[in-house]
């Protein structure tokens with residue numbers, strides 16, 4: 476019988492004071508993992524610690540900008556001495572800038588690449604050596620619909636998430652021999668602060684046009700909830716997925732399978 480237990484495992488979830496990271500960390504904790512997370516600001520780490528405690532989880536929070544390699548190396552060393560070796564890494568921290576490409580500065584483009592692609596490289600590089608010494612580990616990269624599809628205004632984000640899909644496959648290829656499995660989760664459209672602008676109720680009380688668009692593109696006819704990602708994350712973090720490597724598990728309600736709701740009357 477497959478083992479979904481994470482008892483005795485230490486999981487680092489980046490950017491997990493709230494949103495998808497917070498939901499995934501809760502699910503990993505429920506499966507028995509010790510939770511470690513980071514955020515850029517102490518106030519958000521404190522807020523996150525309180526939110527975890529409300530759910531009965533004694534988490535360990537660290538202030539760290541995941542784009543800063545020195546800070547990440549120092550944080551991982553501190554985690555290893557204070558909590559233990561990171562068995563499970565979830566590269567969740569991410570940003571998006573919705574700007575038409577011709578209006579986007581190279582600086583803005585680089586900032587998105589830095590957080591969404593360079594940072595997963597940096598954090599993975601920091602935890603893999605101890606995973607190898609310990610005999611294995613799990614890395615889960617939070618990809619996106621934009622790992623497969625483009626759309627207007629998200630050129631940097633799509634480039635980053637497409638790159639993250641291939642970084643996932645490359646870590647799987649390079650470190651699978653050390654019993655490290657690296658996979659991705661590709662969420663569909665999830666109701667979090669990051670997508671709040673796309674779901675804003677219009678002045679006349681109607682749904683945001685993008686909200687209506689996503690509902691028509693999703694067979695489940697709903698936005699995802701961050702909690703929808705918990706089970707897939709537990710699977711990829713557990714020994715139940717020891718022979719799954721380099722795979723992107725799309726948790727999208729069927730968006731990638733569906734051409735979209737056909738016009739009524741056809």
Ligand code: NAP
Pocket residue numbers: 489490491492493494495496513514515516519539540541542566567568569570590617618619620661662663664665666667668669670
């Ligand atoms: P969110 O609500 O914006 O949360 C992002 C988290 O990342 C925040 O805690 C943020 O902290 C943290 N973060 C950002 N930059 C950071 C940095 N440099 N160092 C450390 N932490 C940093 O986003 P979300 O919707 O939960 O998304 C989480 C992940 O899922 C992202 O990678 C996103 O691309 C991906 N995703 C989201 C969706 C969706 O529909 N929501 C779908 C597919 C994929 P601060 O608040 O301090 O900035």
Ligand code: GCO
Pocket residue numbers: 571573618619620621626629632661662663664665669670
């Ligand atoms: C957007 C959204 C998406 C989601 C997610 C979809 O502006 O299109 O923010 O990018 O965040 O990545 O999987």
